Amino acid sequence: MKKTGTLLCLLTLSFLLTGCWDKREMEDRGYVITMGIDATEDGTGYDMAFGVAQLSTLSTQGGNSGGEDAPPLIAVQGKSLASALREGNCKTSRQLYLGQCKTIVFGKGLLENKALLKGILEELERKEEVSPKTMVLGTNGKAEALVGQMLLEDGSTGMYLWEYYKTTADHLAVTKRVGLEDFLRELAEGQGQGILPLVSIKEGEITLGGGMYLREYVLEKELTPKEERSILFWKGEGEGAVLEERWKGDTVSFVVSNNGTQVGFYQEKGGIVCYIRPVLLGRIEGGGNLSKSVFSMESKQALEALFQQKIEEEVSEILETLRQKGEDTLERTYLREFGEPVLPFSVKVQAKVHIEGVGIIE
Amino acid sequence: MFSNNEKISLRQLQVLLILQGLGTGVLFLPKEIAKAGGSAGVLGVVLGSLFMVVVGMGYGLLLKNHPQQPLLDIIASLWGKPVAVVVGVVFFLKLLVAGAFSFRLFCQVMQESIFFQTPIWMVGGCLLLLALLLTGKGYECRGRLGEILFFVAFLPLLLTLVMAFFGIKGESVRGAFSIHGTGYGKTIGITFFSFYGVEFLLFAAPLLRNPEKAVKALGQAGILVVLVLTVITFLTVSVLGISQTQGKLFPVLSMINTVEFPGFFWERQDIVMLWFWLVSALLSLGGTLYFCSGIGQKVVEKSQRKWVVVVAVLVLLVSALPRDLGGTLEGLRWVNGYGGLVTVVFIPLVVFLADCWKGRGKP
Numbered sequence: 001m002k003k004t005g006t007l008l009c010l011l012t013l014s015f016l017l018t019g020c021w022d023k024r025e026m027e028d029r030g031y032v033i034t035m036g037i038d039a040t041e042d043g044t045g046y047d048m049a050f051g052v053a054q055l056s057t058l059s060t061q062g063g064n065s066g067g068e069d070a071p072p073l074i075a076v077q078g079k080s081l082a083s084a085l086r087e088g089n090c091k092t093s094r095q096l097y098l099g100q101c102k103t104i105v106f107g108k109g110l111l112e113n114k115a116l117l118k119g120i121l122e123e124l125e126r127k128e129e130v131s132p133k134t135m136v137l138g139t140n141g142k143a144e145a146l147v148g149q150m151l152l153e154d155g156s157t158g159m160y161l162w163e164y165y166k167t168t169a170d171h172l173a174v175t176k177r178v179g180l181e182d183f184l185r186e187l188a189e190g191q192g193q194g195i196l197p198l199v200s201i202k203e204g205e206i207t208l209g210g211g212m213y214l215r216e217y218v219l220e221k222e223l224t225p226k227e228e229r230s231i232l233f234w235k236g237e238g239e240g241a242v243l244e245e246r247w248k249g250d251t252v253s254f255v256v257s258n259n260g261t262q263v264g265f266y267q268e269k270g271g272i273v274c275y276i277r278p279v280l281l282g283r284i285e286g287g288g289n290l291s292k293s294v295f296s297m298e299s300k301q302a303l304e305a306l307f308q309q310k311i312e313e314e315v316s317e318i319l320e321t322l323r324q325k326g327e328d329t330l331e332r333t334y335l336r337e338f339g340e341p342v343l344p345f346s347v348k349v350q351a352k353v354h355i356e357g358v359g360i361i362e
Numbered sequence: 363m364f365s366n367n368e369k370i371s372l373r374q375l376q377v378l379l380i381l382q383g384l385g386t387g388v389l390f391l392p393k394e395i396a397k398a399g400g401s402a403g404v405l406g407v408v409l410g411s412l413f414m415v416v417v418g419m420g421y422g423l424l425l426k427n428h429p430q431q432p433l434l435d436i437i438a439s440l441w442g443k444p445v446a447v448v449v450g451v452v453f454f455l456k457l458l459v460a461g462a463f464s465f466r467l468f469c470q471v472m473q474e475s476i477f478f479q480t481p482i483w484m485v486g487g488c489l490l491l492l493a494l495l496l497t498g499k500g501y502e503c504r505g506r507l508g509e510i511l512f513f514v515a516f517l518p519l520l521l522t523l524v525m526a527f528f529g530i531k532g533e534s535v536r537g538a539f540s541i542h543g544t545g546y547g548k549t550i551g552i553t554f555f556s557f558y559g560v561e562f563l564l565f566a567a568p569l570l571r572n573p574e575k576a577v578k579a580l581g582q583a584g585i586l587v588v589l590v591l592t593v594i595t596f597l598t599v600s601v602l603g604i605s606q607t608q609g610k611l612f613p614v615l616s617m618i619n620t621v622e623f624p625g626f627f628w629e630r631q632d633i634v635m636l637w638f639w640l641v642s643a644l645l646s647l648g649g650t651l652y653f654c655s656g657i658g659q660k661v662v663e664k665s666q667r668k669w670v671v672v673v674a675v676l677v678l679l680v681s682a683l684p685r686d687l688g689g690t691l692e693g694l695r696w697v698n699g700y701g702g703l704v705t706v707v708f709i710p711l712v713v714f715l716a717d718c719w720k721g722r723g724k725p
Contacts, residue, residue, distance in 0.1 A: 006495075021480035185605075
């Protein structure tokens with residue numbers, strides 16, 4: 001009898017511990033998968049676009065009919081995320097839920113408005129529902145237009161962008177996937193400096209590549225895919241990049257399979273030098289008339305020198321551009337290694353390219 | 363069949379020490395460390411927890427030298443019962459207040475991270491009821507439960523931590539393990555006093571099956587705690603960076619949430635950490651009820667069962683004192699720091715030295 005009582009008591013407790021006060025039925029929720037955030041025209045609030053998963057479409061495809069979903073795109077305005085969500089909830093019978101949000105796109109207007117950007121980032125960071133892994137992107141147009149376009153590409157799950165990055169972009173070196181937590185960290189450590197991957201609409205199609213460089217929480221420069229690639233070489237994340245050069249009348253492609261970069265400082269006669277040494281492993285791709293001349297030891301060395309020079313030029317160029325705009329990653333590296341004061345130094349890029357995996361004929 | 367005269371094995375003691383010791387510290391230590399020591403903090407955690415291992419092994423020596431006497435009995439035999447009563451009251455107060463604040467912290471964190479709508483009294487009430495049930499079943503039950511829960515709570519946490527290593531970026535590793543910086547003393551102190559329930563060891567002698575082998579066992583458990591604490595602090599600082607670790611309310615939960623399991627659609631990895639903490643909180647609260655009631659019984663000589671109820675009520679009352687999470691953390695820091703200085707270091711050290719002086723203990 002006593003044991004039965006204890007067992008009943010424990011069973012009751014187990015029901016209570018499931019947190020029934022917090023229960024929300026799955027079918028009562030509208031799962032926001034992609035969120036677009038922009039500044040309003042007058043710059044006093046946010047234009048938000050919630051891309052909601054169409055679960056009934058998915059289940060219908062699977063042969064079952066589902067219930068009604070929330071509208072695929074809910075566009076609202078608000079002074080904060082909380083008020084925009086409330087506004088959005090008034091437009092649908094499902095409660096909008098951010099716990100499965102995979103992608104957040106920041107519009108150009110927002111990236112140019114420091115106060116609004118800082119405000120929304122703080123709110124996103126505090127909001128328990130929003131995962132720190134949520135991918136963040138910047139766009140050079142309106143965020144709502146981009147989310148709308150994305151829903152045209154994939155209206156059922158709304159995961160087009162997320163899947164693109166997950167399966168492709170990480171291996172292409174035209175842009176890099178950035179999670180919300182990574183971005184917040186980058187901004188916090190760089191006093192508002194950071195790079196968001198760029199997504200834009202060109203001729204009615206979503207195009208990924210390039211970046212949005214922020215300084216002091218304001219958009220400073222839109223980076224081209226080539227500039228973004230150079231930054232990835234500098235950071236040692238250029239795996240998947242394809243470089244092309246003219247050589248002996250042919251176009252030769254170098255596909256990077258591995259990239260690491262060493263950054264350090266040394267003293268020489270002229271003063272302190274910061275060295276950046278991107279080390280790249282890859283293969284030369286080419287066929288037909290090209291193959292015979294490429295696959296020799298001499299050619300290999302000549303090509304390595306050729307691509308080394310190209311990478312050095314690219315990285316030096318982007319470093320100079322960004323440092324002129326106040327980018328100070330290298331200064332922070334110096335500070336971390338040697339402490340204050342940060343003495344003036346020059347920057348030297350010394351790339352090392354290893355061509356591997358080619359059959360040497362001669 | 364399952365009972366062994368209310369005694370626990372050294373393995374069970376190790377498990378209890380690991381689960382209790384890592385409890386609150388695991389969740390809040392990286393934030394405190396990042397605030398006090400910046401990027402030099404990880405080294406402070408290593409040193410601070412190593413000091414605690416040394417202290418734990420010192421307690422092991424006391425257990426070895428007095429296998430049947432808890433601390434108060436040793437003190438009574440050294441200086442008489444009145445001194446033992448005073449020391450008993452000091453330990454009772456410290457363990458009670460620290461236990462109550464840890465309990466409040468647990469309830470508050472649960473409410474702010476998963477049970478947003480559930481009343482805090484419901485979360486706390488369930489935990490307290492379970493802890494009462496556990497205490498009522500005796501110390502051996504606590505040891506056996508710890509042994510079972512260790513595998514279902516600690517191993518998932520370890521697996522998640524291993525996955526978290528994949529989220530580290532090269533440059534941040536150097537930043538997290540910097541030796542340039544100030545605040546070593548502070549970070550060592552914070553780490554040293556962040557372990558809850560180490561003092562339980564001083565009263566555990568009659569409850570152990572092989573107290574003569576306790577030194578080695580405590581050393582082994584301590585090393586595992588050092589490793590886990592260091593790894594968690596290192597991962598948090600590496601994944602989030604110093605400024606983010608300083609600024610977030612629960613940086614460890616944020617760090618855990620960045621973990622990606624291949625093929626998983628599960629977004630809340632922090633549940634693994636909260637589950638571990640739930641187990642830790644249950645065993646720690648059980649320990650508070652058991653040992654505070656045991657001390658109460660020694661001092662006032664009423665039955666331990668009555669004392670368990672009194673302690674449970676006191677825990678509830680004291681846990682209601684802080685106004686909010688910040689106040690609770692501040693209070694816990696104060697009790698663990700100043701109270702710990704007396705109960706973790708000063709009293710055991712004096713007893714140990716006096717014991718050796720009188721030739722009864724072997725250093």
